Amino acid sequence: MPLIQRLAHYIPLLPDEIAILRDLQSDTSKVRRNRHIVREGVRYDSSFVLVEGFVIRSRMVPNGSRQVINIGIPGDLLDFPGSFLESAMYSVTSLTDVVLSSISHVQLLSLWKSCPSLASKIFWSFSSDAALIIEHLVDVGRRSALERIAHFLLEFHARLRIIGWADDVSFPMLLTQEILGDVLGLSMPHVNRTLRQLREDGLITIEDQRVVIMDREALDTLADFKGRPFVRFSLPDAFQDLPGSAADTPP
Amino acid sequence: MPLIQRLAHYIPLLPDEIAILRDLQSDTSKVRRNRHIVREGVRYDSSFVLVEGFVIRSRMVPNGSRQVINIGIPGDLLDFPGSFLESAMYSVTSLTDVVLSSISHVQLLSLWKSCPSLASKIFWSFSSDAALIIEHLVDVGRRSALERIAHFLLEFHARLRIIGWADDVSFPMLLTQEILGDVLGLSMPHVNRTLRQLREDGLITIEDQRVVIMDREALDTLADFKGRPFVRFSLPDAFQDLPGSAADTPP
């Protein structure tokens, strides 16, 4: 239950809420590698929780290139902000074999009545997705290739750690250099050269498809990465305490 | 009441909802030109509706440059996704003299109980902000300077039109070229040259601080601008009809 794990990493979840979340993810479906899950321009009336596997959300541009908006990892709620919009504004494609659980928009929104405290936590999750995109915008707009890649690696590492896919200093390299280029607005050859430079400078190594962070401090400085202090749950207590007392949940 | 105007442009608002919105914006405050309204890293417990004037939301990068996330125009709800986060992830600065109306997060969230249909409309508004940022990301990541500027001008024109600040073919140029550069990840001289090229190609003219669109079709093509079809309200009827029947409101 990576969604629960991810939320709980930031916010104490009440037993009730966990039960509801479990329930929401009851019917799952599988999608093979390299398939479209959501297609740009089409309308959907349910969102998806990514239970297993990885996806990319991307937009094509007429000149032939594409921009990857975001890498979806287990526990992510796909399709924000699409949930509220007329039609999907980007495609979602499976990067690996994937297990999804769909949640209709009606279900999602009715949470505001049945369990507002949980709803607020889910909307917090949307906010932190938006925050991620803003970070991404800053990356692409105002950082050099070296800074961008460093920043992306650190951010991705942080996200993977929360769901148990990374240890303190390393994580699996799930993206091809081509995709990494589409994420960061760079060409594939330049991604390659920049990664090499990071290696030569002793900041990272890459072995067996894993990225190993060799010099955390230098990377943090280079990327101006301050952990992710802003991405933390913060709502009026009135909303955290609704269903019962604000007890912690067992880990 | 630009917020009401903006929402109503997309979504029929019920009389009740309009009354509540009016009420929310009752106490206003003024801020002079070039002042900080929200400062990066600080925590706030209320959001703002921008009633009059223009603001920029931006992030500084250690190398001295900054990235403008978004231009706030009258009717915008500032501080998303900040509302849910521990601390502001970007600064908000007044571009002109400004009239704000603050809405505490508690007030905002309690709408989900007191008037869920309105709440869903406000959250739709957040979604469309997020959509704007995604468009922006695509711009900066994968479009040439010419395409970027064209796209920005069209998008900005569309937004200004909704609140009555633009006519069919022209709108006031509210940004300096320096700011435009910070929006689009370009240097000021290059913004200048690119604008000149757009002029020389007969796509736009700039006179008396107004941008005039001379060749709409060519601009649309260049920028791959398709109006903003995805930014349209779309929610299960269950949520649109809660307080009464789905009657239109008088204009």
Next chain:
DNA sequence: CGGTACATTGAAGGGGCTCAATCCACGTGG
């Protein structure tokens, strides 16, 4: 009338792109 803010233009350089070749690991079928 000098000061400030912004627009404009030029020259030179570099970061990142394009195009293209090569290499490597892996899987698959004969």
Next chain:
DNA sequence: CCACGTGGATTGAGCCCCTTCAATGTACCG
């Protein structure tokens, strides 16, 4: 078991878009 195909990584050469640095122009304002 090997030949081959395929997807991805790596590397090189040349170029161009955009940046940097710097100077000049221009409007407005106290």
